[in-house]
Amino acid sequence: MEETIFSELDIPSGKVNKFMALTNIRTYPQGGCFIWAGTTPSKIGLVQKGLFRYLYTDQAGNGFTKSFMPERNFISSYSAMVQKRPSYFSIEALEDSTVLEIKYENWLLLREGHRCWDRLLLGILEKGFMAKEKRERELLLLDAETRYRNFLLEYPALEKRVKQHLIASYLGIKPESLSRIRKNLHGIT
Amino acid sequence: MEETIFSELDIPSGKVNKFMALTNIRTYPQGGCFIWAGTTPSKIGLVQKGLFRYLYTDQAGNGFTKSFMPERNFISSYSAMVQKRPSYFSIEALEDSTVLEIKYENWLLLREGHRCWDRLLLGILEKGFMAKEKRERELLLLDAETRYRNFLLEYPALEKRVKQHLIASYLGIKPESLSRIRKNLHGIT
Numbered sequence: 001m002e003e004t005i006f007s008e009l010d011i012p013s014g015k016v017n018k019f020m021a022l023t024n025i026r027t028y029p030q031g032g033c034f035i036w037a038g039t040t041p042s043k044i045g046l047v048q049k050g051l052f053r054y055l056y057t058d059q060a061g062n063g064f065t066k067s068f069m070p071e072r073n074f075i076s077s078y079s080a081m082v083q084k085r086p087s088y089f090s091i092e093a094l095e096d097s098t099v100l101e102i103k104y105e106n107w108l109l110l111r112e113g114h115r116c117w118d119r120l121l122l123g124i125l126e127k128g129f130m131a132k133e134k135r136e137r138e139l140l141l142l143d144a145e146t147r148y149r150n151f152l153l154e155y156p157a158l159e160k161r162v163k164q165h166l167i168a169s170y171l172g173i174k175p176e177s178l179s180r181i182r183k184n185l186h187g188i189t
Numbered sequence: 190m191e192e193t194i195f196s197e198l199d200i201p202s203g204k205v206n207k208f209m210a211l212t213n214i215r216t217y218p219q220g221g222c223f224i225w226a227g228t229t230p231s232k233i234g235l236v237q238k239g240l241f242r243y244l245y246t247d248q249a250g251n252g253f254t255k256s257f258m259p260e261r262n263f264i265s266s267y268s269a270m271v272q273k274r275p276s277y278f279s280i281e282a283l284e285d286s287t288v289l290e291i292k293y294e295n296w297l298l299l300r301e302g303h304r305c306w307d308r309l310l311l312g313i314l315e316k317g318f319m320a321k322e323k324r325e326r327e328l329l330l331l332d333a334e335t336r337y338r339n340f341l342l343e344y345p346a347l348e349k350r351v352k353q354h355l356i357a358s359y360l361g362i363k364p365e366s367l368s369r370i371r372k373n374l375h376g377i378t
Contacts, residue, residue, distance in 0.1 A: 058330045066325065079319040088326055118307045125314040130268040132321040136255065137277055139328070140361075141247045
């Protein structure tokens, strides 16, 4: 799978071998964490199989789902890793998952070696930045039903893979509200 | 000023000349816009003097302040520019301002020429990404008073330069709530 992803991302195949030599493959059972909130992260992952979510927990123990990350996505607690401080959120496996992992220090070495890795990182950061810009706008401006419709368009495969209360948490609404919205939509369509 | 900024950002001085040759200086009166919502943006700016805000407006005409951008910040509607689609938000001058501007096509040419510009862009995107991550967390997890305290820590100079109702809009609260929080804080400290 990596070959395909990296060729789509304009990484020369000789460089992919260099990357692969610096990575490990690890599996995470459903409910396991790639990063725990409160620990200082030092690795980046590429999801080969499975599904993760980024999870905030407030002081009262309530969870908020920041993002869903299915296969072919890079996962990391990027700000915390770069700033060498504890992560504010966890990255939790929602399914049994397999991740290709690279240590941050090795990632920095790769980047020194060839500019294709800077370009790759730029692409990842651009994608992340755009996703956050979109999410901020949706949370500020759109009502819950429109946010749910957008979610279905953006992640058509996730509706079936993710439990409804987690989708509600991602949309920033109560499970009861999501349930009402889904009934309305099915009534219409 | 550019010399200082670029040397802090590890841009060789010879490269700064190349950048400057591709830029224009423009002034924006208070209330003028660097980017209008609904138009497709094609430029990046470096604020030399003054202050801007990123502004969403909903269908009912209510404004939401996404960010404040004082001098020494790069401003752009980045996702829209890269995706060549209309911007969802405006970038409005809150004070009479001066901006060093570069067209996106020239920026792409610069990046082809030397990797220092990729590194600069990485730095800007990293900073933007971290700011958005922080803002998302604060909006989800912190109460309004704590968000206001954080705002004062992060932008100590802006309290005096920005009208209170805009700070309230940035914090996602009503002006009356901000006014109550400020009274409480002054009572305590």
